[in-house]
Amino acid sequence: METLQNTHVKLLAFDFTSLTPSSSQPKSAVYRRGTLLVSRVETLGIVTSRDHKPDRFLQFTIDDGTGCIPCVLWLNQLTSPYHSRRSPPDVRLIAESAINFATLIQIGVSARVRGKVTVYRGIATML
């Protein structure tokens, strides 16, 4: 089984939307066409939707002309239990950079996005 789990694999949206969840591998891994195992993806496109919940998340869509990729940028680092295990200065830095990215993500801008793939309600989503 070929695996590219430790790198951000550049995928077009039509390829991304055809990813299938992996059953045997870790939860965060998905298959590209049943053969290549990936968990991190990079893509480039235009932001076509934006739903901002301050201090929680920014949900947006990237359209590259071959399809749309739903993305989530978490903004809850200062309140989530997951981050409470890390050092507070690190968490503050992560939270600040997430807020900066959230202001850059506006409808109509061209954005290059990197993230982990998860399957949310049956749809591959980039986090």
Added chain:
Amino acid sequence: MASASIPSGALVLLQELDSSSSHFKQGASIRVTGKLQEYSVETAIAIVADGGATLAVDTQHLRLNLRVGSLYQFIGELSIQPNNEGILKARVGRNVDGMDLNLYQQSLKLLRQFQSDQISHLENLQ
């Protein structure tokens, strides 16, 4: 997830967008690029041109400072008028001044080639 229902705007060149094109249909989601030829503040209708072809774009939902002579890219849904002319109801727009349209056409050709190769490869696997 609400955002998943937003259709992707297919990459179309203005020259390709005539009544025989598969994209030339009511409600088709497309992305077009062209130079702004005319713009009416009253109607918010913009005319974009590329390679001798033009398209009317309804920009009423955009907050964009449009300048005649600049290059723009719009994503939206095509509306076919009773006179069989298309007008793009834009939901996304951006200024793309400086973009090399020849290079854009070449990369679009390569992208389409890649996509059709990948799809046929996938069909062979099944």
